[in-house]
Amino acid sequence: QVQLVQSGAEVKKPGASVKVSCKASGYTFTNYYMHWVRQAPGQGLEWMGIINPNNNNNTNYAQKFQGRVTMTSDTSTSTVFMELSSLRSDDSAVYYCARGMTTVRGWFDPWGQGTLVTVSS
Amino acid sequence: EIVMTQSPATLSVSPGERATLSCRASQSVYSNLAWYRQKPGQAPRLLIYGASTRATGIPARFSGSGSGTEFTLTISSLQSEDFAVYYCHQYDNWPGTFGQGTKVEIK
Numbered sequence: 001q002v003q004l005v006q007s008g009a010e011v012k013k014p015g016a017s018v019k020v021s022c023k024a025s026g027y028t029f030t031n032y033y034m035h036w037v038r039q040a041p042g043q044g045l046e047w048m049g050i051i052n053p054n055n056n057n058n059t060n061y062a063q064k065f066q067g068r069v070t071m072t073s074d075t076s077t078s079t080v081f082m083e084l085s086s087l088r089s090d091d092s093a094v095y096y097c098a099r100g101m102t103t104v105r106g107w108f109d110p111w112g113q114g115t116l117v118t119v120s121s
Numbered sequence: 122e123i124v125m126t127q128s129p130a131t132l133s134v135s136p137g138e139r140a141t142l143s144c145r146a147s148q149s150v151y152s153n154l155a156w157y158r159q160k161p162g163q164a165p166r167l168l169i170y171g172a173s174t175r176a177t178g179i180p181a182r183f184s185g186s187g188s189g190t191e192f193t194l195t196i197s198s199l200q201s202e203d204f205a206v207y208y209c210h211q212y213d214n215w216p217g218t219f220g221q222g223t224k225v226e227i228k
Binding site: 046050062096104108109110111112 | 153155157163164165166167170176208210212213215216217218219220221222
């Protein structure tokens with residue numbers, strides 16, 4: 001079955017960077033876009049960006065995260081990565097990867113289990 | 122950016138009863154709308170896409186309707202696992218946007 005497994009929880013200090021991984025299985029990795037969505041405690045869902053796993057240069061980031069986020073992929077391990085730099089306390093959230101469609105627009109299915117990132121001094 | 126507005130924010134329903142959730146788009150998204158359920162401590166799960174098509178493995182008690190700017194998710198008979206938060210998501214206009222969620226709680 002299609003499955004996305006994310007890396008474990010992280011605790012970071014303000015100003016640091018965090019890199020979250022998302023390993024895909026059960027489908028042809030390069031055929032589907034991958035999205036990243038985050039959820040602050042008690043809040044809703046916030047789209048961060050999208051990557052075409054077949055081409056690391058094919059990314060699109062939400063304006064809010066431009067300059068701080070980098071999404072990459074490793075086709076040899078069917079893994080996508082999301083790195084967020086210059087962390088602030090309001091970046092504390094659960095970060096999800098979610099498989100998109102074969103085109104940039106579409107619904108998300110499935111989602112990874114989430115990675116809790118805590119930013120605290 | 123299209124703004125998605127869900128109502129009500131919280132819905133109190135007894136087990137076995139029907140729940141009706143609404144989602145409104147600030148401009149037409151045609152039928153390019155999905156619904157997700159998020160149980161506490163879990164990731165969202167796709168329920169409906171294309172406004173009315175149930176995702177694989179989703180039981181028939183879930184139904185979606187609407188097009189354009191007005192959408193509805195109906196749960197015909199609430200089960201214990203349905204007490205959760207529900208999000209609508211438009212993917213017609215780039216970038217896709219989510220509603221703020223409707224929490225379905227036990228009455």
